[in-house]
Amino acid sequence: xxxxxxFFLAGLVLALLAWTAGAASVTGDIVFERKTxxxxxFAPAMFPHWVHQVxxxxxxxxxxxxxxxxxxxxxxxxxxxxxxxxxxxxxxxxKPAFSSSFDTCNRCHRK
Numbered sequence: 001x002x003x004x005x006x007f008f009l010a011g012l013v014l015a016l017l018a019w020t021a022g023a024a025s026v027t028g029d030i031v032f033e034r035k036t037x038x039x040x041x042f043a044p045a046m047f048p049h050w051v052h053q054v055x056x057x058x059x060x061x062x063x064x065x066x067x068x069x070x071x072x073x074x075x076x077x078x079x080x081x082x083x084x085x086x087x088x089x090x091x092x093x094x095k096p097a098f099s100s101s102f103d104t105c106n107r108c109h110r111k
Contacts, residue, residue, distance in 0.1 A: 026053075032077060045077075045108040047088075066090045 032045040061068045067086045068075055075087060082089035082100050091097045098104055
């Protein structure tokens, strides 16, 4: 019985290692380049992914209700969607994080 339990545990550890190896970890900042008309008027949004990784689990942002997929470049973020509570707006509405407004543009849009 102990032998079966050891093989099961070893298989579980190997499966976990294979699963985590498939999920590429992003370190540092992510730059969201603007793709809309007038994109040269504002700096791109800089997202401190590493700060959020330290505080939260991946599924907090990477889920259907927030909108982020686990694929780089797949998010079509607009300020209208953020104002509706999607993407960054799920948290950045004053609580639990600073709100997105004309007063806080440079907290995200910076060179």
